[in-house]
Amino acid sequence: MMRAVVVDIDETVLDNSPAQAYGAKNRLPFELKGWYQWGEMRKAKAIPGAVEFANYAKSKGVRIFYVSNRDEVQKAATIDNLKAAGFPDITEENVVLRQKESTKEPRRLAIAEKYRIVILMGDNLNDLSNVYERKSIAERFAEVDKAKELYGNKFIVLPNAMYGEWESAIYEYGRLTEAQKSEKRANALELP
Numbered sequence: 001m002m003r004a005v006v007v008d009i010d011e012t013v014l015d016n017s018p019a020q021a022y023g024a025k026n027r028l029p030f031e032l033k034g035w036y037q038w039g040e041m042r043k044a045k046a047i048p049g050a051v052e053f054a055n056y057a058k059s060k061g062v063r064i065f066y067v068s069n070r071d072e073v074q075k076a077a078t079i080d081n082l083k084a085a086g087f088p089d090i091t092e093e094n095v096v097l098r099q100k101e102s103t104k105e106p107r108r109l110a111i112a113e114k115y116r117i118v119i120l121m122g123d124n125l126n127d128l129s130n131v132y133e134r135k136s137i138a139e140r141f142a143e144v145d146k147a148k149e150l151y152g153n154k155f156i157v158l159p160n161a162m163y164g165e166w167e168s169a170i171y172e173y174g175r176l177t178e179a180q181k182s183e184k185r186a187n188a189l190e191l192p
């Protein structure tokens with residue numbers, strides 16, 4: 001069975017920090033409209049080392065799948081941006097965006113039917129496995145500890161201090177106002 005590497009896109013192979021910086025400077029919360037606009041610009045740069053990693057994998061006969069929760073309407077711009085940044089294996093089949101659900105498990109399983117997935121790479125625990133989904137902060141830590149042999153081997157995690165499912169865990173997956181989120185974040189701070 002041919003080998004495959006499954007990578008997330010945002011904050012794993014593409015760097016969207018300019019969009020975050022724009023939001024911070026203008027004091028804007030995350031909004032889908034602004035996110036789509038940034039995507040349409042096709043200006044995200046590659047995360048350092050990502051293109052080299054993908055090309056190395058390809059040189060060893062490994063297929064790269066880009067599994068992302070970007071929406072299907074963003075597909076053309078995403079493909080253009082990935083190509084412009086220099087990534088290999090950028091095809092309709094290999095760039096797998098969100099259809100109905102945010103969980104990536106069915107998409108991983110579909111790839112695993114045809115390929116042996118040797119590495120999963122992401123900035124979000126949910127990029128690696130579904131065991132982290134909708135879990136509390138304590139449960140997420142416990143699940144990571146359970147799978148520690150996989151980390152650095154099959155699971156490669158990149159830090160993302162800007163946003164991620166860790167933030168949803170702080171909010172206990174609730175739909176909160178900005179003020180409520182701010183309070184939960186403040187309560188979660190670890191102080192000296």
Ligand SMILES: [Mg+2]
Pocket residue numbers: 008009010011012122123124
């Ligand atoms: Mg990501």
